[in-house]
Amino acid sequence: MRFFNTEGPVRPDRHYTLPPLSRWNLEEILDLIAQEKYFLLHAPRQTGKTSCLLALMEHLNREGRYRAVYVNIEAAQAAREQVALGLGAVVQAIANAAIWSLDDHTVEPLARELFQSGAPLLVLETFLERWCAGSPKPVVLLLDEVDALIGDTLLSLLRQLRSGYPKRPGAFPQTIVLCGVRDLRDYRIHAGSEREVITGGSAFNIKAKSLRLGDFSAEETRTLLLEHTRETGQVFTPEALDRVWELTQGQPWLVNALAYRACFELRAGRDRTQPITLDLINQAKEQMIVERVTHLDQLAHKLQEPRVRRVIEPMLAGTLPGEVAEDDREYLVDLGLLKRDGSGGLVIANPIYREVLPRALAGGPQDSLPRIEPTWLNPDGSLNPEALLDAFLAFWRQHGEPLLKSAPYHEIAPHLVLMAFLHRVINGGGTLEREYAIGMGRMDLCLRYGALTLGMELKVWRDAAPDPLSEGLEQFDGYLSGLGLDSGWLVIFDRRADQPPIAERTGSVLQTSPQGRSIRVIRA
Structure with a gap:
């Protein structure tokens, strides 16, 4: 019985699969190999890179013009910046792969001889030179997880491949494909006594192309x-x-x-x-x-990185980011966290990620919440929106101030605390959906619980800005119209300096939107 695969490369005999090579422009790849080019393949984790590389290896070996070897060099990461140890691990991985895929046992004595030669820093270049010189056919080397390496180990690997490049195809691989999550330009390598940052692109300026494996259509x-x-x-x-x-x-x-x-x-x-x-x-x-299955947990863990926060925090807040380096933006695209929409703007890559990100960030505040009695439920178990409003106002007056300090992203701290509260409300009995985009100045929430659908818009009143009420009522009309609702909550968090304590300034009033909807305006 076959099944849907979520762990490791696909096996057509065990897994439902699309033909891996159909996801590439195979003709382009074969042309690059025929032209003796070195190039990159990158894509987010768990998108099928390894399956595609293995399929390419099988295709090339079946075709018979080349000897293709797939090698995962991630084990060398354990050496950190011990260059000799790391490159020795890379050579051993290549030798093991050649034995497995080509039944080529000439690599064993060659690797052993080099390990004992006393010249460890050039071991990779020398190994590839001697191995390829003795190969009956040109070698195509597919190196996976290259960006798992760091610092001088990665730098040495790239430079040794560049050094051997002129000797191809007779005494070096005809083609080398470097594969990882990120594009080579984003490999950050520290070098020199000042530990200045150089990029992988400058250490490997022989690459012909950088190809990205896309998602399914x-x-x-x-x-x-x-x-x-x-x-x-x-x-x-x-x-x-x-x-x-x-x-x-x-x-x-x-x-x-x-x-x-x-x-x-x-x-x-x-x-x-x-x-x-x-x-x-x-x-x-x-x-x-x-x-928080593994894939989503790994994604959420990235939110702790400063370069991720610089882009994601204003996106969730609906504000415009400041000066964010292009490398940071492209890094999030390479990770698969963001994608470019039809107009070229950045958006969260899919609705599941759109839910995961704020949920992960609200985890701290949610764990910090006190016990809250579910006073918002009717006797029949349905949700009473008026009782929910009373419960939230009481909760915010009592606990809002300290809980804001537990939120990891200061810019959207009130949003995260409110979402933490709402997750306690639904507690597996409903859903909370979110919409946000750069520059819109808001976050929209939709709480569904049984037959009830409650739309909310969250806005922040900041220093030197006008009261966002009028803009919020106009924007909220559009969101409620899309949900088919004639009422909802507009929550305005006042983050201006020198305001009265939260307990004193929290309250709500009913107002009418420009299109005649009944809007509960909550100021908190």
Whole structure:
């Protein structure tokens, strides 16, 4: 039985899969190899890079013009900046891979001889020179996880490959493909007594191209899902197929993880006589986010990096970032956290990431919340919005000030505390959806609990800025219109200096929007 794969390279005999080489322009790659070019492949984690490299190796070896070897050199990361130890690990990894993929045992005595020669700093270049000189066919070397290396170890590897470049193809690999998460220009290498930063691009200026492996298209996403139907007969409803694409935007790991959970873990989905429905996909999504599965947890961990925060914090706040280096912006695109929309602007890559980011940031405030009695529930278990408002106002007056200090992003601290409160409210019985974008000056929330849908808009009143009430009422009309609602909450957080304590300035009034909607304006 085959299944959706979420761990490691795909195996067509075990996993539903798209032909890996169909995701590349194979003709372009073969032309680069024929022209003896060195180039890069980069893409976010768990998008299928390794599967594509392994498929390329098999294709080239089957074709018979080259001897192709795939090598994962991540183990060399453990050497940190011990250059000789790190490059020795790279050579050993290449030798092991040549034995495994080509049954080439000439590499063993060669590597052993070099390790004992007393010239460890040139061991990689010398090894490749001698190995390729004795090879009956040109060698194509596919190096994976190159950006796992750091500092002088990475610098030495790149420079030794550059040094051997003129000797190709007779005494050096005809083509070397460097593969990792980031583009080579973003490899940050510290060198010299002042530890100045140089980039990988300057150490490896022989690269011909930098190729990026993209996400699945809408059609590819559908094709992969329907592999399950062909295998088992279990269908996806049209709404479920559309929802997988909407939530993931084709991110390969998310597509597979959502489908695996819906089809193989949820009890209703394991009944092959029943279709995979929209509700099952939504359940799978919510469980993945709540459990912080590994892929999403790794993503959330990136939020702690200063260069990530410089871009993400203003995006969540709806404000414009200050001077953010292009390298920082492209770094987030390379990570797969952001993508460019049709107009060239930056947006969160997909709705699942859009939910994960603020949830991860609200984790600290949520863990810091005191016990809150669910006074917002009616006797039948439904949510009472008026009681919810009273509970929030009381909570904010009592706990808002100290909880703001526990939020990791100061710019959106009140947003995070409110979301932490709302997550306690829904507690698995509802959902909280978010929308935000650079320059819009707001964050929009949609709380769904049973039959109730409550739309909210969050704005911040900052020093030297006018009261955002009028702008907020006008903007909120558009958001509520999209939700099909005629009422909602407009929450204005007053972050101006020298204001009265939160307990004194928190309150709410009813107002009418420009389009006649009843808006509860909360000032906090």
